[in-house]
Amino acid sequence: MSGRRVTIRDVAERADVSISTVSHAFSGSRPISAETRERITRAANELGYEPNPSARSLRTGRSGIVGLILRPRFALVGTSDRAETFNRLVGSVATEALRRKTGLIHVPDIDDPRAAKVPMDGCIVAHPYSGDRVLTEVLRRHIPVVTVEEDPERPELPWAVRLDYPPVVDRLLDHLKRQHASDIMLLTGTESNAWNVRTRESYRAWCRTNGVPARIDELSEGLTHEEAAQLIGPLLAAPDRPDAIVVATSDFAALIARVAAAQGVRVPDELMIASFTDSEHSRTADPAITAMDLNHENLAKEAVELMLARIAGAEAPEKPVVISPVLHLRASTLRSPH
Amino acid sequence: MSGRRVTIRDVAERADVSISTVSHAFSGSRPISAETRERITRAANELGYEPNPSARSLRTGRSGIVGLILRPRFALVGTSDRAETFNRLVGSVATEALRRKTGLIHVPDIDDPRAAKVPMDGCIVAHPYSGDRVLTEVLRRHIPVVTVEEDPERPELPWAVRLDYPPVVDRLLDHLKRQHASDIMLLTGTESNAWNVRTRESYRAWCRTNGVPARIDELSEGLTHEEAAQLIGPLLAAPDRPDAIVVATSDFAALIARVAAAQGVRVPDELMIASFTDSEHSRTADPAITAMDLNHENLAKEAVELMLARIAGAEAPEKPVVISPVLHLRASTLRSPH
DNA sequence: CTGAAAGCGCTAACAG
DNA sequence: CTGTTAGCGCTTTCAG
Numbered sequence: 001m002s003g004r005r006v007t008i009r010d011v012a013e014r015a016d017v018s019i020s021t022v023s024h025a026f027s028g029s030r031p032i033s034a035e036t037r038e039r040i041t042r043a044a045n046e047l048g049y050e051p052n053p054s055a056r057s058l059r060t061g062r063s064g065i066v067g068l069i070l071r072p073r074f075a076l077v078g079t080s081d082r083a084e085t086f087n088r089l090v091g092s093v094a095t096e097a098l099r100r101k102t103g104l105i106h107v108p109d110i111d112d113p114r115a116a117k118v119p120m121d122g123c124i125v126a127h128p129y130s131g132d133r134v135l136t137e138v139l140r141r142h143i144p145v146v147t148v149e150e151d152p153e154r155p156e157l158p159w160a161v162r163l164d165y166p167p168v169v170d171r172l173l174d175h176l177k178r179q180h181a182s183d184i185m186l187l188t189g190t191e192s193n194a195w196n197v198r199t200r201e202s203y204r205a206w207c208r209t210n211g212v213p214a215r216i217d218e219l220s221e222g223l224t225h226e227e228a229a230q231l232i233g234p235l236l237a238a239p240d241r242p243d244a245i246v247v248a249t250s251d252f253a254a255l256i257a258r259v260a261a262a263q264g265v266r267v268p269d270e271l272m273i274a275s276f277t278d279s280e281h282s283r284t285a286d287p288a289i290t291a292m293d294l295n296h297e298n299l300a301k302e303a304v305e306l307m308l309a310r311i312a313g314a315e316a317p318e319k320p321v322v323i324s325p326v327l328h329l330r331a332s333t334l335r336s337p338h
Numbered sequence: 339m340s341g342r343r344v345t346i347r348d349v350a351e352r353a354d355v356s357i358s359t360v361s362h363a364f365s366g367s368r369p370i371s372a373e374t375r376e377r378i379t380r381a382a383n384e385l386g387y388e389p390n391p392s393a394r395s396l397r398t399g400r401s402g403i404v405g406l407i408l409r410p411r412f413a414l415v416g417t418s419d420r421a422e423t424f425n426r427l428v429g430s431v432a433t434e435a436l437r438r439k440t441g442l443i444h445v446p447d448i449d450d451p452r453a454a455k456v457p458m459d460g461c462i463v464a465h466p467y468s469g470d471r472v473l474t475e476v477l478r479r480h481i482p483v484v485t486v487e488e489d490p491e492r493p494e495l496p497w498a499v500r501l502d503y504p505p506v507v508d509r510l511l512d513h514l515k516r517q518h519a520s521d522i523m524l525l526t527g528t529e530s531n532a533w534n535v536r537t538r539e540s541y542r543a544w545c546r547t548n549g550v551p552a553r554i555d556e557l558s559e560g561l562t563h564e565e566a567a568q569l570i571g572p573l574l575a576a577p578d579r580p581d582a583i584v585v586a587t588s589d590f591a592a593l594i595a596r597v598a599a600a601q602g603v604r605v606p607d608e609l610m611i612a613s614f615t616d617s618e619h620s621r622t623a624d625p626a627i628t629a630m631d632l633n634h635e636n637l638a639k640e641a642v643e644l645m646l647a648r649i650a651g652a653e654a655p656e657k658p659v660v661i662s663p664v665l666h667l668r669a670s671t672l673r674s675p676h
Numbered sequence: 677c678t679g680a681a682a683g684c685g686c687t688a689a690c691a692g
Numbered sequence: 693c694t695g696t697t698a699g700c701g702c703t704t705t706c707a708g
Contacts, residue, residue: 018696020694028693030694031693032694054393055686056394061700065443079618086425104443108435109436117388117391247579356678359682361704362703364677367703371677372680390702392702396686398684398704540688678708683700686699687700688697691694
């Protein structure tokens with residue numbers, strides 16, 4: 001093909017200037033006469049010159065690339081609720097990184113020794129688990145890290161963007177109570193991340209405050225819809241069926257709505273349903289399902305901003321950045337006044 | 339923080355060997371005595387040494403990173419059918435890249451001058467448009483490229499993995515005909531990529547062969563469900579309603595099924611429905627919808643393999659690699675024998 | 677089996 | 693305003 005890559009030296013030669021002049025012409029880091037700049041630009045274009053990013057990084061100590069590690073194990077292989085979550089977050093981070101002129105590299109598994117080590121200035125770890133193994137490794141390597149949601153066992157890491165669940169969970173539960181729910185059940189996820197841990201805590205606290213017994217069961221994020229349906233069917237048929245269910249994932253919320261319809265349980269009159277993620281499933285279910293939106297766009301925006309600040313040498317913030325989830329009240333929890 | 343990054347020099351000093359010995363100990367590219375190797379390994383661990391990827395790339399001329407450019411503009415912002423497609427492809431490419439010890443970098447917009455230039459050995463461009471602008475730019479820069487699906491205007495590029503639509507489209511249409519469809523309508527997408535262009539061509543060819551008029555209308559991939567429903571409603575209410583609709587995207591197929599149900603049009607007896615992507619929507623629709631699966635996993639696998647071969651200096655293949663889409667016949671096109 | 681040294685392409689002092 | 697030069701950290705000849 002094209003014999004050799006063209007370097008800054010070739011451009012300098014052709015424009016009849018020194019290589020440092022070429023370098024500065026590109027970076028704009030010192031004044032260059034219009035005429036010289038013009039000659040350099042032409043030479044570069046004619047030769048098809050592109051600066052070598054590795055050489056630049058080696059010299060400057062910066063690659064202009066941040067890594068993204070998405071921890072939830074069901075992000076890729078799970079159902080479409082997880083897929084949509086994954087998508088929105090990755091998409092938002094990518095968009096924001098682009099806006100900030102920063103490359104984004106997908107780091108599938110940092111401590112797979114086979115994985116190519118890539119030059120990153122820092123790394124965003126999204127939705128870490130309790131005592132997250134990968135987060136530990138990144139810290140050990142002294143890679144500047146920002147987390148999206150905190151590691152529940154390491155709440156002290158200040159370089160984090162987190163969601164403030166309690167007020168929103170309270171608002172949801174208060175709302176259900178006002179709609180005359182008397183037996184609100186929580187179907188929590190089984191992954192040990194902040195989303196599950198914190199929402200569960202908030203639910204428990206609310207129950208305590210309101211003097212009602214907590215009623216919690218698990219519905220793993222990893223279940224297929226078939227498996228989940230197997231568990232939901234009996235629950236809705238049981239004599240002690242709750243009159244409101246808050247379920248972690250929105251696709252299972254939609255599934256509950258379908259099972260309820262099949263069993264002749266009326267939503268919201270006999271059963272209210274809400275979920276802790278929002279997606280196509282909750283929006284288009286019949287009836288539409290009340291859901292807490294995780295505000296991925298803002299999480300991503302703040303995370304990238306924090307990352308760049310950290311790379312630029314900013315002081316550690318006092319506290320993590322706090323984002324509020326957004327509650328969408330929909331028909332599944334709106335009983336008509338009798 | 340940690341004063342300075344630790345380099346190969348520090349390790350050499352501490353292990354009391356030369357830096358070249360350290361280098362070779364890591365790369366295994368020449369015999370090292372067990373004892374020396376042991377000293378080096380210990381020193382490296384104690385110091386927390388990690389080779390600098392930029393220095394390595396600069397020296398070797400390889401970064402071990404390939405870029406992924408996903409072209410369809412609705413991949414990120416579109417509905418969940420597009421999201422699922424995006425997901426499966428990115429996920430599959432990432433997985434395969436990992437298996438091959440290759441880093442994967444997300445390239446959002448190659449010719450945005452603001453975007454950081456990243457070191458990539460090559461670049462996968464997925465689902466290019468006709469005369470794709472970004473593909474042109476990548477070629478101009480002499481970046482080794484492999485496309486997933488061909489640019490319809492550049493079918494001659496041999497470094498491509500493509501889907502072989504005609505046989506599968508024929509099988510689908512033959513199947514519909516055997517189920518006594520007499521008026522099969524195609525609702526094609528409006529994006530000018532191979533998927534739309536080739537399936538449309540195949541449909542036209544089949545109509546010609548079978549001596550029936552082609553009946554094509556457009557349904558843009560960019561429409562919201564509401565907008566699409568506005569167009570579908572009248573179509574199903576019209577006196578010349580087709581008795582089978584093949585629609586590009588699976589979520590619109592599911593939407594058609596819902597609109598049909600609402601209008602009392604029985605599927606599949608009065609109307610058969612099929613789609614040219616498969617997703618959660620087609621699988622879980624009622625009735626489940628016949629769909630063509632784009633086989634993203636195999637596309638990704640072959641694309642990564644081709645990319646690595648190309649980087650390694652392999653000869654250009656004679657022809658693109660050809661993958662077959664997979665047809666899933668489901669209830670939406672299975673009429674009970676009368 | 678090990679060491680010395682050249683240099684990948686670029687940036688940033690420093691010196692005009 | 694422009695040129696010279698010293699490395700960034702690593703791999704890889706070439707010599708032992």
